[in-house]
Amino acid sequence: MSQGASDLSLTRRRRKPDLLAWGLGLWVALFMTFLLLPIIAVVVVSFSSATYIAFPMPGLSLRWYARIFEYRPFIDSLITSLQIAIGSAVLGIAIGVPAALWIARSRTTFAGMAANLLLAPLSVPAIVLGFSLLYLLSALGLGISFNALLISHTVVSIPYITRTVLAVYRALPPDFEEAASVLGATRWQTLRHTTLPLIRPGIFAGSLFAVLISLDNLPLSFFFGTAQANTLPVVMLSYMQTQFDPSIAAISTVQMLIAVVALLILNATYGIDKLTAA
Amino acid sequence: MTAVASIAAPAEGAPRKRGRFRLASPLWAAPAIIFLLAFLIVPLSANLIRSVTLGEAAQQPFAYYQKLLFDAYYSGIFLNTFKVSLITTVCTLIVGYPVAYFMVRYAGRWNGLILFCLIAPLLTSIIMRTFGWRVLLARRGLLNVWLTDLGLIDRPIDILNDPIIVYIGLIHVMVPFMVLSITAVLQGIDVRLEESARVLGAGRWQAFRSVTLPLSLDGIATGCTLVFVITNGSFLTMLLLGGGKVQTLSLLIYQQFNLTQDVGFAATMGNVLLIAAMACVALQGRFLKRKGIKE
Amino acid sequence: MISVPLGLRGISKSYGQVQALKPLSLEVAGGEMLALLGPSGCGKTTTLRAIAGFEQPDTGAIFIGDKDVTELPPNRRDLGMVFQNYSLFPHMTVGENVAFGLKMRGTARAERDERARKLLAMVRLEQFGDRQIHQLSGGQQQRVALARALATDPKILLLDEPLGALDKNLRESMQFELRAIQRRLGITSILVTHDQEEALTMSDRVAVMSAGQIVQIGAPAEIYGRPATRFVADFLGTANVFSATAVAEQGAGLWRVALSGGEPIEVALTATKPLSPGQQLTFAVRPERLAMGSPEGTGLPARIRDVVFRGSFLTYELDIEGRDTPIFVYSQGRTAAAAGSTVRLNWEPDCAILLEAGA
Numbered sequence: 001m002s003q004g005a006s007d008l009s010l011t012r013r014r015r016k017p018d019l020l021a022w023g024l025g026l027w028v029a030l031f032m033t034f035l036l037l038p039i040i041a042v043v044v045v046s047f048s049s050a051t052y053i054a055f056p057m058p059g060l061s062l063r064w065y066a067r068i069f070e071y072r073p074f075i076d077s078l079i080t081s082l083q084i085a086i087g088s089a090v091l092g093i094a095i096g097v098p099a100a101l102w103i104a105r106s107r108t109t110f111a112g113m114a115a116n117l118l119l120a121p122l123s124v125p126a127i128v129l130g131f132s133l134l135y136l137l138s139a140l141g142l143g144i145s146f147n148a149l150l151i152s153h154t155v156v157s158i159p160y161i162t163r164t165v166l167a168v169y170r171a172l173p174p175d176f177e178e179a180a181s182v183l184g185a186t187r188w189q190t191l192r193h194t195t196l197p198l199i200r201p202g203i204f205a206g207s208l209f210a211v212l213i214s215l216d217n218l219p220l221s222f223f224f225g226t227a228q229a230n231t232l233p234v235v236m237l238s239y240m241q242t243q244f245d246p247s248i249a250a251i252s253t254v255q256m257l258i259a260v261v262a263l264l265i266l267n268a269t270y271g272i273d274k275l276t277a278a
Numbered sequence: 279m280t281a282v283a284s285i286a287a288p289a290e291g292a293p294r295k296r297g298r299f300r301l302a303s304p305l306w307a308a309p310a311i312i313f314l315l316a317f318l319i320v321p322l323s324a325n326l327i328r329s330v331t332l333g334e335a336a337q338q339p340f341a342y343y344q345k346l347l348f349d350a351y352y353s354g355i356f357l358n359t360f361k362v363s364l365i366t367t368v369c370t371l372i373v374g375y376p377v378a379y380f381m382v383r384y385a386g387r388w389n390g391l392i393l394f395c396l397i398a399p400l401l402t403s404i405i406m407r408t409f410g411w412r413v414l415l416a417r418r419g420l421l422n423v424w425l426t427d428l429g430l431i432d433r434p435i436d437i438l439n440d441p442i443i444v445y446i447g448l449i450h451v452m453v454p455f456m457v458l459s460i461t462a463v464l465q466g467i468d469v470r471l472e473e474s475a476r477v478l479g480a481g482r483w484q485a486f487r488s489v490t491l492p493l494s495l496d497g498i499a500t501g502c503t504l505v506f507v508i509t510n511g512s513f514l515t516m517l518l519l520g521g522g523k524v525q526t527l528s529l530l531i532y533q534q535f536n537l538t539q540d541v542g543f544a545a546t547m548g549n550v551l552l553i554a555a556m557a558c559v560a561l562q563g564r565f566l567k568r569k570g571i572k573e
Numbered sequence: 574m575i576s577v578p579l580g581l582r583g584i585s586k587s588y589g590q591v592q593a594l595k596p597l598s599l600e601v602a603g604g605e606m607l608a609l610l611g612p613s614g615c616g617k618t619t620t621l622r623a624i625a626g627f628e629q630p631d632t633g634a635i636f637i638g639d640k641d642v643t644e645l646p647p648n649r650r651d652l653g654m655v656f657q658n659y660s661l662f663p664h665m666t667v668g669e670n671v672a673f674g675l676k677m678r679g680t681a682r683a684e685r686d687e688r689a690r691k692l693l694a695m696v697r698l699e700q701f702g703d704r705q706i707h708q709l710s711g712g713q714q715q716r717v718a719l720a721r722a723l724a725t726d727p728k729i730l731l732l733d734e735p736l737g738a739l740d741k742n743l744r745e746s747m748q749f750e751l752r753a754i755q756r757r758l759g760i761t762s763i764l765v766t767h768d769q770e771e772a773l774t775m776s777d778r779v780a781v782m783s784a785g786q787i788v789q790i791g792a793p794a795e796i797y798g799r800p801a802t803r804f805v806a807d808f809l810g811t812a813n814v815f816s817a818t819a820v821a822e823q824g825a826g827l828w829r830v831a832l833s834g835g836e837p838i839e840v841a842l843t844a845t846k847p848l849s850p851g852q853q854l855t856f857a858v859r860p861e862r863l864a865m866g867s868p869e870g871t872g873l874p875a876r877i878r879d880v881v882f883r884g885s886f887l888t889y890e891l892d893i894e895g896r897d898t899p900i901f902v903y904s905q906g907r908t909a910a911a912a913g914s915t916v917r918l919n920w921e922p923d924c925a926i927l928l929e930a931g932a
Contacts, residue, residue: 020482024380031377032395038410038450039402041420045413054418099310102302114307117314123559125511127528128548131535132321155317158310175660177301178627181647182654183674184725190301197664216403218514236405240518252406259401
């Protein structure tokens with residue numbers, strides 16, 4: 001065995017360098033730099049001690065992180081943003097998952113239409129949805145409020161959750177549920193002990209998407225913001241239009257860290273590989 | 279004997295009709311359908327009505343649509359919106375396809391790192407990424423400082439107020455969608471197909487052009503639709519970069535809403551954007567259907 | 574355990590225009606293992622799924638014992654089922670899988686753990702209770718699936734191609750093990766399979782299905798030795814089918830018949846039903862029942878086209894004058910007759926199986 005292996009290594013010829021692979025590799029390296037550079041620049045500048053944004057930076061400080069806590073709207077809107085993102089994902093799960101479970105196993109025209117309806121918000125530009133919803137919700141007396149934000153973000157979270165759950169559940173053979181029911185499980189027991197655990201990766205992946213989209217959905221949010229309840233991107237935009245200081249960099253970095261931590265926790269509890277493998 | 283007699287009835291009686299065993303019933307979809315009818319279909323329909331009844335449309339229903347299509351200023355913006363989206367789509371495709379190809383065919387253990395770089399921007403806000411370009415490209419930003427230090431330029435270049443930066447910003451936001459759409463399809467293409475083309479005498483480029491590229495067309499279609507539609511609807515990049523030189527419908531809606539409050543006209547522009555988006559998605563659906571991807 | 578009989582009385586099922594199951598009646602005795610055998614699309618799976626409650630038959634009734642379960646959902650029929658790909662829950666351990674049915678019935682934890690242990694011991698996997706499903710081999714998964722199906726003491730055991738996913742050697746040993754457990758427990762069982770060897774080895778009776786109905790039902794030896802139709806003869810093993818015309822009875826059911834095609838050659842067969850001279854008939858002879866003699870002897874003249882070494886026996890492919898399809902002969906002989914040589918074919922009259930006309 002080892003004899004054979006050494007023979008092989010003796011006769012192996014040096015491979016010619018693959019120019020195409022190297023060229024593509026170089027392109028990808030440039031591409032990754034392009035993707036990450038602006039983000040890194042923001043993180044770097046958030047530690048600047050200057051009141052303006054310019055290079056070279058005069059020194060390092062954490063004053064812009066302190067500034068976040070002084071300027072109440074940043075913290076308040078961050079909390080609102082998180083509440084809206086998580087709230088709309090939870091509502092999206094509650095409404096979207098049962099619908100997806102039916103659609104995935106049905107072949108009727110009606111189910112096809114329902115699927116199109118549930119996925120439709122994906123192709124409606126957020127600014128159009130926000131603008132249209134504003135008038136309806138005002139007529140319903142919800143106008144600009146926390147609830148209006150929650151409803152509008154739920155409209156967008158439903159398709160993201162439905163889409164991944166549909167994909168995961170369609171790939172899941174019905175045998176598991178049939179096995180559970182032959183073994184004596186009622187419909188609810190089958191749902192609780194078999195179906196939900198098996199589609200959980202899909203639910204989590206979809207909700208994660210929905211949360212990330214919601215956190216950054218300025219075109220939708222800016223129609224509904226009030227002085228009491230505003231989301232972070234709206235506050236950041238209005239701040240940026242008057243001032244150009246590194247506090248925007250600091251709050252951006254904080255927001256990114258929250259997303260990264262959420263992702264890491266999710267990874268530790270469920271494993272990203274499980275999310276994608278499903 | 280009695281058992282046999284009792285079963286004779288159902289056997290000969292009216293046939294039962296009940297579907298196969300299923301967990302969920304149509305009722306399970308009711309909340310979602312009602313919610314979306316109420317908060318998606320109703321408001322969008324109301325918007326449609328608003329665009330032909332309010333303001334200038336009160337006298338002449340299609341006044342706003344005429345204004346948008348035939349007024350020199352507005353029709354310019356109308357066309358510009360699609361020009362911007364088209365250029366962005368083509369650029370992300372050119373930038374992204376090689377990356378997707380590399381990820382699927384060559385990356386190996388680097389795949390995780392590249393995937394991370396594609397997903398990392400999703401964890402940040404668009405404001406952060408736009409802000410990043412301003413930091414890099416401002417008059418005293420990183421790029422100008424470096425270029426000056428290297429002696430390549432005498433005075434800072436004002437790229438930040440050039441329309442090109444809008445495209446850079448848009449490509450930066452959109453390219454992960456393109457790459458992920460294409461890799462999803464490329465992964466499903468058996469390397470052996472390309473190899474058999476090579477064995478049959480095709481050169482590397484020929485094998486790619488005649489086998490892999492056509493097979494990855496649906497990934498390209500999905501990616502292009504996604505990028506085109508999202509770009510149509512975005513205004514933040516145009517608002518914060520390029521010094522307001524790139525004007526599009528979305529940005530105009532934002533401005534109309536914030537400044538002039540011309541509801542009817544904003545509704546009209548919204549409808550046009552919506553129709554464009556639906557047309558794109560329908561076109562993509564037809565494309566996939568023609569190729570027999572969807573059932 | 575009390576063995577419970579199963580009765581299917583006139584059940585049928587259509588999907589749109591396609592009739593998957595023509596009205597079918599079948600009584601399975603308590604403790605009996607019955608195989609539903611047939612090619613894919615013959616209706617055997619639909620029958621099994623109707624018994625399980627996954628499909629509602631359009632007409633007819635299903636009885637377990639003397640209870641009509643037709644309208645009951647699967648979870649209230651008291652069944653055990655082994656699925657084709659086992660369908661073991663990937664998010665549970667081996668032990669949790671086995672105890673699942675008891676948990677659904679609200680059995681206390683200690684009791685169901687004890688029961689799961691007992692069943693895992695029965696399938697010789699007592700050490701595997703805490704393993705994850707994906708850590709098991711195919712054969713082990715198969716045994717866990719069996720333990721899970723039996724854990725709730727079901728009245729009927731349904732086996733849907735239970736050994737289909739295993740390789741050949743494992744499949745053979747599992748056939749015996751499964752059969753032994755089923756006999757010991759005396760549980761009424763339905764085995765769905767397309768593998769004739771599996772059906773013959775494992776079951777008390779075999780029901781051969783085709784196009785939504787049962788074509789023949791009987792003990793394995795009977796089905797194999799006396800197939801009623803050409804379909805059954807072909808589906809169970811290899812059969813050489815001949816068309817012939819009855820010539821004359823030679824007493825005690827022994828008939829001389831003339832083979833169709835080419836020169837009329839007369840052979841003898843034992844009729845299992847009344848024949849009259851001049852009647853058209855088809856009959857089959859199993860390849861292992863054919864004997865090859867020297868060309869100078871009597872019998873059907875044939876020419877050897879090819880010889881294939883098959884391990885424990887030899888397969889000869891022979892041509893007969895005026896016949897398109899070759900004749901197969903299995904021979905235990907140690908020396909092969911050469912391809913191209915001529916021989917004479919003979920068989921005992923009672924080895925020729927009269928088939929029903931038409932099918």
